[in-house]
Amino acid sequence: MRCGWAVLTLAVFSGGVHAHRLDEYLQAATISLESGRVLVQLRLAPGVAVLPVVMAGIDRDGDGVVSDGEQRAYAERVLGDLAIAVDGARSKPELQSVKFPKLDALKEGLGEIQVEFAVAVHGGGAHRFVIENHHQRAISVYLVNCLVPREPGVRVTAQNRDYKQSRYELEYVAGAAPWWQDGMAWFVAGGCLLLGRLGMLWWKRGHR
Amino acid sequence: MNFVLGRAARTFAVISLSIWEVAAQPATSRVVGAANAFLGTLDAKQRSNVLFGFDDEAQRVRWSNLPAGAVKRAGLGMGDLSPAQRSAAMALVSAALSKRGFEKVQQIMDGDEMLKTNGGNRSMFGKDLFFISILGTPSEKSPWMLQFGGHHLALNVTIAGEQGILTPSLTAAQPAMYTLNGKTVRPLGQENDKAFALLAALDEGQRKQAVLNYKVADLVLGPGQDGKQIQPEGLKASAMNDKQRAMLLDVISEWAAIVHDSAAAPRMAEIKAGLGETWFAWSGPTTVEPGRNGTAYFRIQGPKLVIEYSPQRLGGDLSNHIHTIYRDPTNDYGRKPAAK
Numbered sequence: 330m331r332c333g334w335a336v337l338t339l340a341v342f343s344g345g346v347h348a349h350r351l352d353e354y355l356q357a358a359t360i361s362l363e364s365g366r367v368l369v370q371l372r373l374a375p376g377v378a379v380l381p382v383v384m385a386g387i388d389r390d391g392d393g394v395v396s397d398g399e400q401r402a403y404a405e406r407v408l409g410d411l412a413i414a415v416d417g418a419r420s421k422p423e424l425q426s427v428k429f430p431k432l433d434a435l436k437e438g439l440g441e442i443q444v445e446f447a448v449a450v451h452g453g454g455a456h457r458f459v460i461e462n463h464h465q466r467a468i469s470v471y472l473v474n475c476l477v478p479r480e481p482g483v484r485v486t487a488q489n490r491d492y493k494q495s496r497y498e499l500e501y502v503a504g505a506a507p508w509w510q511d512g513m514a515w516f517v518a519g520g521c522l523l524l525g526r527l528g529m530l531w532w533k534r535g536h537r
Numbered sequence: 538m539n540f541v542l543g544r545a546a547r548t549f550a551v552i553s554l555s556i557w558e559v560a561a562q563p564a565t566s567r568v569v570g571a572a573n574a575f576l577g578t579l580d581a582k583q584r585s586n587v588l589f590g591f592d593d594e595a596q597r598v599r600w601s602n603l604p605a606g607a608v609k610r611a612g613l614g615m616g617d618l619s620p621a622q623r624s625a626a627m628a629l630v631s632a633a634l635s636k637r638g639f640e641k642v643q644q645i646m647d648g649d650e651m652l653k654t655n656g657g658n659r660s661m662f663g664k665d666l667f668f669i670s671i672l673g674t675p676s677e678k679s680p681w682m683l684q685f686g687g688h689h690l691a692l693n694v695t696i697a698g699e700q701g702i703l704t705p706s707l708t709a710a711q712p713a714m715y716t717l718n719g720k721t722v723r724p725l726g727q728e729n730d731k732a733f734a735l736l737a738a739l740d741e742g743q744r745k746q747a748v749l750n751y752k753v754a755d756l757v758l759g760p761g762q763d764g765k766q767i768q769p770e771g772l773k774a775s776a777m778n779d780k781q782r783a784m785l786l787d788v789i790s791e792w793a794a795i796v797h798d799s800a801a802a803p804r805m806a807e808i809k810a811g812l813g814e815t816w817f818a819w820s821g822p823t824t825v826e827p828g829r830n831g832t833a834y835f836r837i838q839g840p841k842l843v844i845e846y847s848p849q850r851l852g853g854d855l856s857n858h859i860h861t862i863y864r865d866p867t868n869d870y871g872r873k874p875a876a877k
Contacts, residue, residue, distance in 0.1 A: 353850070355754070359767075439603065441761075470752075472757055474757055474767040475768045477768055490750075
């Protein structure tokens with residue numbers, strides 16, 4: 330069957346002019362910031378020339394059919410190739426859904442595999458979310474973007490990427506910050522300590 | 538002789554009068570008139586194929602940058618129409634667009650015809666494979682929609698009273714530079730040239746803000762990404778001077794003024810009102826040879842606007858294969874007036 334994928338690719342290649350991505354695997358991540366979690370939708374679009382490479386990791390039994398089990402197994406493998414960290418600690422993504430296009434669409438280089446996963450984020454305040462995508466690096470091009478947050482009180486403060494967009498860092502603030510992240514709280518606490526100290530000095534001087 | 542001259546003068550007067558009447562008509566009634574004229578050329582089966590319910594969500598989103606041979610379109614294909622029907626269809630598209638907008642559409646279609654001729658794939662490319670459809674009933678009051686597109690073109694024009702809403706629409710080109718009848722044609726040349734001119738007009742600090750340090754290999758909000766708003770990046774127009782802001786508006790007009798002039802004016806005013814919150818981002822080479830397309834990606838994003846210009850690697854020459862998208866994430870498909 331693998332040979333079949335190669336023959337098909339050659340057949341499509343020999344058609345002359347093409348209209349869409351051929352020899353790259355486009356991996357586009359869209360990030361949504363939600364209460365208590367980061368939701369990521371990964372759209373995976375293999376060009377026809379790299380389809381045999383991608384299919385080898387999907388149709389593991391080589392029967393030319395992508396079963397539900399193979400779909401889920403592939404999605405889990407994709408997640409396994411991601412390195413995700415929240416606030417400096419390694420985090421495990423939880424698969425939410427996987428959607429495969431019709432095989433014919435994939436064969437024509439038109440289909441898009443969609444993998445949706447969530448990463449838990451605890452507490453409000455400032456957070457740092459980092460995602461590194463190592464899946465099929467040799468043939469892939471990447472896009473990664475964060476949607477404008479819909480929830481009030483959530484705002485993006487910084488985004489950084491490497492040149493290929495295979496590594497992405499997102500800094501954001503969600504809701505009320507815990508007191509130790511709040512500069513004003515530290516200021517007030519410092520003021521109280523200072524006043525207390527002055528009060529003690531004044532009291533001591535009065536009782537000498 | 539006098540009789541012949543008299544008849545010619547009468548014919549000339551009638552034609553002049555009808556042209557004047559058409560030009561003097563309000564834009565919406567002109568588009569509705571052209572739609573009804575087109576529908577009038579069709580038989581019952583063709584009419585049922587071209588007409589869809591205004592709320593037909595499946596048809597509404599059935600557009601793509603890909604050829605109709607790869608992603609099937611509904612409606613009527615130009616290749617299935619008689620010359621008179623085809624001419625009426627193109628007259629409708631022309632009525633909905635500005636002069637420059639229609640010219641751009643024709644140049645994109647001419648390019649696809651060249652792709653067919655040069656690539657030899659007749660089932661995938663060419664002017665015959667552009668499709669027209671109408672959602673709803675052409676009306677001067679109730680909202681309806683005209684869709685026209687094929688490979689590298691998707692126009693979604695919602696007519697709602699005096700409004701003409703062109704979002705989302707996709708314009709693209711391959712070849713993005715070709716010679717036709719001895720003339721060099723660049724369907725998306727103005728978009729490229731005006732954006733490069735704006736970039737060149739920025740000072741070093743502004744350019745540092747505008748130019749992203751990463752590669753953008755494709756459209757982020759292309760087909761299928763309706764209603765999404767990504768976190769903006771680049772240089773904010775509020776950090777530009779008046780001249781630079783005017784140049785930015787001029788770049789934007791290459792998309793916003795594809796629709797007919799009466800609809801483009803309020804749209805440009807709306808975009809201008811949100812200009813302070815509009816961002817300009819660039820990825821790729823910052824220089825270009827005059828008269829040629831560059832190979833850089835750029836994005837313009839405002840409260841009610843998304844424009845992306847994305848050179849494509851396919852075909853080997855990024856400057857000769859370009860995809861662009863034009864959106865209003867708050868009002869794609871004219872959902873706002875339609876909901877009223």
